[in-house]
Amino acid sequence: MDAPVVSDHPLVRVERLRHLYHKGAVSDLLVLDDVNLTLKDNEIVALLGRSGSGKSTLLRIIAGLMPPSGGDVEIDGKSVSGPASEVAMVFQSFALFPWLSVLENVEIGLEAIGTPVEERRSRALAAIDLIGLDGFETAYPKELSGGMRQRVGLARALVVHPKVLLMDEPFSALDVLTAETLRTDLLDIWFEGRMPIQSILMVTHNIEEAVLMCDRILVFDANPGHIVAEIKVDLPQPRDRQDPAFRDIVEDIYARLTLKKPAPPREGVFPGMGINMVLPSVSTNRLAGLVEMVDAPPYDGKADMPELASELHLEIDDLFPITETLQLLRFAEVEGGDVMLTSAGRQFATADLEERKRLFAQHLLSYVPLVAHIKRILDERVTHRAPARRFLDELEDTMSEAYAEQTLRTAVAWARYAELLAYDETTGVFSLENPA
Amino acid sequence: MITRPILDAARRPLGFGRIDLRPNLYDLVALAIVVGVGVAVIHGAREMRAPLMQLDITPVSLDPSLLPEYALRTTLRMFAAMGASLVFTFMVATLAAKSRRAELVIIPALDILQSVPVLGFLTFTVVFFLGLFPGSQMGAELAAIFAIFTAQAWNMAFSFYQSLRTVPRDLDEVARHFRLSPWLRFWRLEAPFATPGLVWNAMMSMSGSWFFVVASEAISVGDTKILLPGIGAWLALAIEHKDLKAIALAVFAIGVVILLYDQLVFRPIVAWADKFRAEQTAAQQRPRSWVYDLVRRTHLIRRLALPVSWLFEIVSEWIDRIKMPEQSSRLLKPSPETERTIDILWIALVLAATGYMLWLIIDYVSATLSFDDLRQAVTAGGLTLSRVIILIALASLIWVPIGVWIGPRPAVAQRVQPVAQFLAAFPANVLFPFVVVLIVTFKLNPNIWLSPLMILGTQWYILFNVIAGASAFPTDLREVSTIFRVRHWNWWRRVMLPGIFPYFVTGALTASGGSWNASIVAEVASWGDVKLHAAGLGAYIADATDAGDFPRVVLGVAVMSMFVVALNQLLWRPLYRFAEQRMRLN
Numbered sequence A: 001m002d003a004p005v006v007s008d009h010p011l012v013r014v015e016r017l018r019h020l021y022h023k024g025a026v027s028d029l030l031v032l033d034d035v036n037l038t039l040k041d042n043e044i045v046a047l048l049g050r051s052g053s054g055k056s057t058l059l060r061i062i063a064g065l066m067p068p069s070g071g072d073v074e075i076d077g078k079s080v081s082g083p084a085s086e087v088a089m090v091f092q093s094f095a096l097f098p099w100l101s102v103l104e105n106v107e108i109g110l111e112a113i114g115t116p117v118e119e120r121r122s123r124a125l126a127a128i129d130l131i132g133l134d135g136f137e138t139a140y141p142k143e144l145s146g147g148m149r150q151r152v153g154l155a156r157a158l159v160v161h162p163k164v165l166l167m168d169e170p171f172s173a174l175d176v177l178t179a180e181t182l183r184t185d186l187l188d189i190w191f192e193g194r195m196p197i198q199s200i201l202m203v204t205h206n207i208e209e210a211v212l213m214c215d216r217i218l219v220f221d222a223n224p225g226h227i228v229a230e231i232k233v234d235l236p237q238p239r240d241r242q243d244p245a246f247r248d249i250v251e252d253i254y255a256r257l258t259l260k261k262p263a264p265p266r267e268g269v270f271p272g273m274g275i276n277m278v279l280p281s282v283s284t285n286r287l288a289g290l291v292e293m294v295d296a297p298p299y300d301g302k303a304d305m306p307e308l309a310s311e312l313h314l315e316i317d318d319l320f321p322i323t324e325t326l327q328l329l330r331f332a333e334v335e336g337g338d339v340m341l342t343s344a345g346r347q348f349a350t351a352d353l354e355e356r357k358r359l360f361a362q363h364l365l366s367y368v369p370l371v372a373h374i375k376r377i378l379d380e381r382v383t384h385r386a387p388a389r390r391f392l393d394e395l396e397d398t399m400s401e402a403y404a405e406q407t408l409r410t411a412v413a414w415a416r417y418a419e420l421l422a423y424d425e426t427t428g429v430f431s432l433e434n435p436a
Numbered sequence B: 001m002i003t004r005p006i007l008d009a010a011r012r013p014l015g016f017g018r019i020d021l022r023p024n025l026y027d028l029v030a031l032a033i034v035v036g037v038g039v040a041v042i043h044g045a046r047e048m049r050a051p052l053m054q055l056d057i058t059p060v061s062l063d064p065s066l067l068p069e070y071a072l073r074t075t076l077r078m079f080a081a082m083g084a085s086l087v088f089t090f091m092v093a094t095l096a097a098k099s100r101r102a103e104l105v106i107i108p109a110l111d112i113l114q115s116v117p118v119l120g121f122l123t124f125t126v127v128f129f130l131g132l133f134p135g136s137q138m139g140a141e142l143a144a145i146f147a148i149f150t151a152q153a154w155n156m157a158f159s160f161y162q163s164l165r166t167v168p169r170d171l172d173e174v175a176r177h178f179r180l181s182p183w184l185r186f187w188r189l190e191a192p193f194a195t196p197g198l199v200w201n202a203m204m205s206m207s208g209s210w211f212f213v214v215a216s217e218a219i220s221v222g223d224t225k226i227l228l229p230g231i232g233a234w235l236a237l238a239i240e241h242k243d244l245k246a247i248a249l250a251v252f253a254i255g256v257v258i259l260l261y262d263q264l265v266f267r268p269i270v271a272w273a274d275k276f277r278a279e280q281t282a283a284q285q286r287p288r289s290w291v292y293d294l295v296r297r298t299h300l301i302r303r304l305a306l307p308v309s310w311l312f313e314i315v316s317e318w319i320d321r322i323k324m325p326e327q328s329s330r331l332l333k334p335s336p337e338t339e340r341t342i343d344i345l346w347i348a349l350v351l352a353a354t355g356y357m358l359w360l361i362i363d364y365v366s367a368t369l370s371f372d373d374l375r376q377a378v379t380a381g382g383l384t385l386s387r388v389i390i391l392i393a394l395a396s397l398i399w400v401p402i403g404v405w406i407g408p409r410p411a412v413a414q415r416v417q418p419v420a421q422f423l424a425a426f427p428a429n430v431l432f433p434f435v436v437v438l439i440v441t442f443k444l445n446p447n448i449w450l451s452p453l454m455i456l457g458t459q460w461y462i463l464f465n466v467i468a469g470a471s472a473f474p475t476d477l478r479e480v481s482t483i484f485r486v487r488h489w490n491w492w493r494r495v496m497l498p499g500i501f502p503y504f505v506t507g508a509l510t511a512s513g514g515s516w517n518a519s520i521v522a523e524v525a526s527w528g529d530v531k532l533h534a535a536g537l538g539a540y541i542a543d544a545t546d547a548g549d550f551p552r553v554v555l556g557v558a559v560m561s562m563f564v565v566a567l568n569q570l571l572w573r574p575l576y577r578f579a580e581q582r583m584r585l586n
Helices: A055-062 A102-112 A117-130 A146-158 A176-191 A207-213 A244-257 A284-295 A305-312 A316-328 A343-350 A353-367 A369-380 A388-396 A401-417 B025-048 B064-098 B100-114 B119-132 B137-165 B169-177 B182-217 B231-240 B244-276 B290-297 B305-331 B336-368 B371-406 B410-425 B432-442 B452-456 B459-472 B475-483 B488-522 B537-546 B550-582
Strands: A010-021 A029-040 A044-048 A070-075 A087-090 A164-168 A199-204 A216-221 A226-232 A302-304 A332-335 A338-341 A385-387 A422-424 A429-431 B218-221 B224-227 B524-527 B530-533
Touching: A010 A055, A010 A199, A029 A055, A029 A199, A029 A226, A044 A055, A044 A207, A055 A070, A055 A164, A055 A199, A087 A146, A087 B169, A102 A117, A102 A146, A102 B182, A117 A146, A146 A176, A176 A207, A199 A207, A207 A244, A216 A244, A226 A244, A244 A305, A244 A316, A284 A302, A284 A305, A284 A316, A284 A338, A284 A343, A284 A401, A302 A305, A305 A316, A305 A338, A316 A332, A338 A343, A343 A353, A353 A369, A353 A401, A369 A385, A369 A388, A369 A401, A369 A429, A385 A388, A388 A401, A388 A429, A401 A422, B025 B064, B025 B290, B064 B100, B064 B137, B064 B182, B064 B231, B064 B244, B100 B137, B100 B336, B119 B137, B137 B182, B137 B218, B169 B182, B182 B218, B182 B231, B182 B244, B182 B305, B182 B410, B182 B488, B218 B231, B224 B231, B231 B244, B244 B290, B244 B410, B244 B432, B336 B550, B371 B410, B371 B452, B371 B459, B371 B488, B371 B537, B371 B550, B410 B459, B432 B452, B432 B524, B432 B530, B452 B488, B459 B488, B475 B488, B488 B524, B488 B537, B488 B550, B524 B537, B537 B550
Parallel strands: A044 A199, A044 A216, A087 A164, A164 A199
Antiparallel strands: A010 A029, A010 A070, A216 A226, A302 A338, A332 A338, A385 A429, A422 A429, B218 B224, B524 B530
16 A cells, blocks of 8 residues: 655644743743644654653644644644644543543534534444444443543544544553554554545654654654654555564664764753753662663673663663663663663673662762762761752752652662662651661 | 445434333333322422411421421421532532632632531521511521531532542543533533532531431521421420430431432432543442432333433533634633732732631620630630540540451441441431430439530441441452461551551541531430530530520630631641551552
8 A cells, every 4th residue: 555645735834832831930941942843734743752852742732732832833724722623632541531432422522513413423423433443332431441442532533524633642551462453453544545634643652653654753852842853754554563674764763862962971861950950760670670681692781772672662761761871870871772881880780789789879979969969968967867858949940840759759769779878758858877 | 534424323222312112110110209209399398388377376296197297398408408509519619610719719618617517607597588588487498408508518519629620631631622612511521520529428418417407497596486397396396395205206217218318319329420430440349229220221211311411402502602702712811910910919809808707706706705705615625626536536446446347348348338328327416315314314424425426426437438448458468467477466557557547537537527516416415404514615606506695606616617627737637648648558
């Protein structure tokens, strides 16, 4: 099957889009910066990036669910100022009304625009039929499996006959097999021209999914969210994951996503500077596990990330935070889609538990300013105690509450593993001594 | 872009529209119930509008043949109040959830109203309603209904408001994305989401309001003394006449009424409301109701639902047509500066109004009362507080082990749960006379022996929350403690008590709140001309109400409100937070 002819008529046009997250008096967080994109007729486009890169925010702005701080969004030539009838969205969490039957869920969008009952019913039934939900009309969402629920979500979006279908990580809440079936079914009805839509814009953090489904991939990077690359995928459909050309594109995207730091990483792996660096939620077990794996054969200290990801069944959302943390701690270098252990990293891989903790503590104090900062405060104080609130407040000056919480939580977990300090969860107090 | 030819809609089985029209046996049974209830309601409602004089000609008497009629009248009052509470809930709670500025006033008010005894203020409202319908029983009826309403409305409104505020984010996005009108959004998203909580709170309200039934049917303001036909009036009369048999009859009648409305009204509603639970997984145990199953099996009766849905369609269409224009401007708000200015003005207005009212109260109270009275009220409050705490502790000592024993035994729990629920719904004050007779006969100290009455009706909340907690306790943790032979005190301290703690706190909090309210009725009790009296804030308020001493009523209720709010803030909220943070089992 060949892809439908792509014309030049822009269906969605996003220009110089900026979005700020307001967080009180101190400062605003820039979530999206200078985003430009166009969506043409008859194409499937992916917004690929990691969670927190603002791609879902972008999708919601296009859907008219939230107003941007600056820039223009046009759909079919009209400026967006609220939910538009030209778009319909599929949600990651399915977002079905549990108290409405499949049929009633599908009808909801038509009911809202006042479609007569008879027409509403026949259109809903047609959509249900198209998406393969025949026989489930009277079922309630809780009786359905995840895959079936997302089919309801798709039918609900298609029944209003939108021009653009927006999909927010539509398959990420499904297991691997179900997701694959749903992707194939969706592509089938798309290429058979049976969907009443003109284009699809989907958000994903799954590189293979993007390469499998899309004509164009817009690679998103975070802090602030912006498009770093546009990749055209010209492979004929249906695509084969094992096809060398397919693998090349996947490799290429990995390389682009890990490319941006040419100099040895100091600051800048994670957003923010010094103690205000946002730390990802990565457990020490995962760090140690990955180091051990890369150290062992067949990798022997250097691993290809796509290979690593598929062997570990990790998506970039899971894998990148680990490799970047290793990078931050100087246990590894990441470049061109490869992870290479440093000598400290290889030492860590073979050390026993005591030695590991010592090494980890040393690197933590040298390369994670927040942990060093907390330790210094505790050392300086006569009581050797400090409330967590104090550090949270400091962090919240430059990041959102959620990030501040995550950052401090990560710092606590790492520092506890390194036995650098103690933390009492109930009182929220840091101290130097271990509990008696 | 080609849609498939539209398929024939008729060949599919759908919820509506394909129902067989021929009546079946279930129709007959359901029809009998519907007609029976209808006749009773019409009869009772006609009686309500009778002239006030009627009560002089046929006063309330202890004739057993009149008891069914009295029971009916009382039940109608309670359901009328429930109707009013629902209307109040839909309007006020929705307003609070939609308007930030209304919220600022409504929510603190509801929070206080639901934890404070409004019983004391009833005398004021009676005068108002009697004046509204001079010469008709309607005035007295409305006064009674309003009294019952004050016992039902607040927690229902609060629950509805909280549901509206916690609508799942993704469903909210769907509603906005598909541009549901406010009207459709309310009926498709908000009302269904709030239904389970609202139903549960309505049931609690119904139970709680029995307390007020007794107080509201025997109205006395100054020289006017009205006994409205009803179980409450019957009870008051029986106590006055020291008629134990009549009281036993009333207890029986109340039991029957509770059983009937539970089976005919609440069970079916709970079974129906189960589909509104927001969880996405199917629960193993569904609430069941024979009435609900019956209606679902009928042919003809189910058709009755169709005109309702047509009506809904028509009204929706009509309302949406009016609402359409403002839809697109939802994202256009006034500038932040204007918003801020209006906010500041509004807060200033609210503060000024609150200050003025506070000043009014202080002015009113201080005109006749001195600082000494305040000291007295606070001391009495301290006494009642110690009663509440001791009683909760005692009840916990008794019911926690029993609940822990019952919890993991589903066979026992299934039998105990409905009994406990029935006992919780049962108005404990109806049982007071029996206890009073004992105290009088054995010459016991009322300061001690009247106290248990306060917790008689509310202790069950501790029991069934503990049962729920113990039955939800994970089997693997139970097995771990068996394998490591954790026993005796250690088992309670390390395994069971932490496991049920969040449930226990919920139960104890409910019990404590109810006990404060009950103290007004429990600390003073009479039997014929014997009057028993326990020192405490409840007695203080009851005495002041009896004497028509309004300043003291106001002072007493204000002090009690302070105690309740302080106890909530200083004890229950922190415990709740602690339970939430440390002892959640998932």
